[in-house]
Amino acid sequence: MKISAQEEYGLxxxxxxxxxxxxxESLTLSQIALSEGISTANAGKLLWILSKAxxxxxxxxxxxxxxxxxxxxxxxxxxxxxVLEGEPVDSHCKSYxxxxxxxxxxxxxxxxxxxxELHQIVDNALADITLSQLLGTEANVDAALHQIHGVRQRxxxx
Numbered sequence: 001m002k003i004s005a006q007e008e009y010g011l012x013x014x015x016x017x018x019x020x021x022x023x024x025e026s027l028t029l030s031q032i033a034l035s036e037g038i039s040t041a042n043a044g045k046l047l048w049i050l051s052k053a054x055x056x057x058x059x060x061x062x063x064x065x066x067x068x069x070x071x072x073x074x075x076x077x078x079x080x081x082x083v084l085e086g087e088p089v090d091s092h093c094k095s096y097x098x099x100x101x102x103x104x105x106x107x108x109x110x111x112x113x114x115x116x117e118l119h120q121i122v123d124n125a126l127a128d129i130t131l132s133q134l135l136g137t138e139a140n141v142d143a144a145l146h147q148i149h150g151v152r153q154r155x156x157x158x
Contacts, residue, residue, distance in 0.1 A: 003081075010046045010084040011077070011134075012036045017056065018072035018131050026058075026065030046084070053083040072135070078126035 016035050020027050027035075033043035047066055050056040057069045068075065105111070133144050 004085065006046065007081055007084045009036060009038055009042065010050060011080055013043060013046050014050065014055065014068070014072075014075070014080060014131055015134055017066060017068045018075075018135055021068050021072055022135070026063075026067040028065045032066065049083060050080075053079075055080065055083065068131075072132035073130050075131040076127050077129045077131070077134075078123045080131070081123075081126060 013032050013036060016027060016032050029040055029044055029047065032047070033040045036043065047056055047058070051058060051066075051069075054069055055075060056066055058064065058066045103109070129145065134141055136144070
C-alpha cells in the first residue's frame, strides 16, 4: 500500500498544527508551507481540504492562523487518510480498467476481496493511532507503535 504525497503532506501539516497546539499557538499558511518545504498553494489546498472535513480551523487577522479544530488526541489517522485519499477503495476497479472503460473482471474477481481487506486492515490499524502519538521523536513513535500493534521495531536500540 502506498501513502500518496497528498496524504503524507496533509499529515505533516496537521503535525505542525499539533505542535503549535502544545504551545497555544496558531500557524500561518506561510509558516506551515515553509516548515514542510512545500508551496504555499499546496499547503493552502491541503488545509482547505482538512478545514472542509472539520479537522482544521482558521482565524483571520493579525493574531490569526490555522489551528486544529479539536485536540490532537481526538484526531485518529484513519480519519485523516480518509479525508486526504485521492481515491476510495471502492473506485479501485475503475482505476485499473486497462484500455477499456471498465475492468474486465467486474463480475467476479478474486483480487478485489484482497484489496478491500488490505484497506480495512490498514484503516483498523490507523484507527488506533492519534495525531498526538506522532509528536515524539522517531524512536519514541516507533516504540509506541510497537506497543499498540506489536509492530516489528525498525530502529536500532543503540
